[in-house]
Amino acid sequence: MSMDAADARREDLLSALEVIEQQPLAERATAYAALHDELARRLESAPPDRSA
Template sequence: MSQDTDATEPAEAEGELIPRLRVIEQQPLSERATAYAALHDELARHLESGPTG
């Protein structure tokens, strides 16, 4: 995912998620935790920046 994911439409973000997860799953186990943590942080920032209500 790019750095400008906050401006990405939800459908586009979803379209990028599955391929990104596949890439993470292909990494050695020792590298997956770091990749998943980075993805988690990115998704959390995206959710927190969304509208509240």
Template structure:
């Protein structure tokens, strides 16, 4: 597996997107915040399950 500048830039962009999403969630009332965190959890779990498998796990 190779790691290059494009990989690092993509990781930085995803991290910034996640941080922006978390900031928006934190500004919501508690009940809406809980639902938004649950939705974010579901989305991240789907991405993790759909991600590439390296066979070492």
């Protein structure tokens, strides 16, 4: 992944976190859980890192 793509993903994550933080407290847990599930799906579907 290029640095531009990594930067874009980082910005997307920060934007999602900002949106979550603006929600009422009662809704944040659900939003964080959904974000967690999405990130976990991305990690599980990513190709293995063979450089490690």
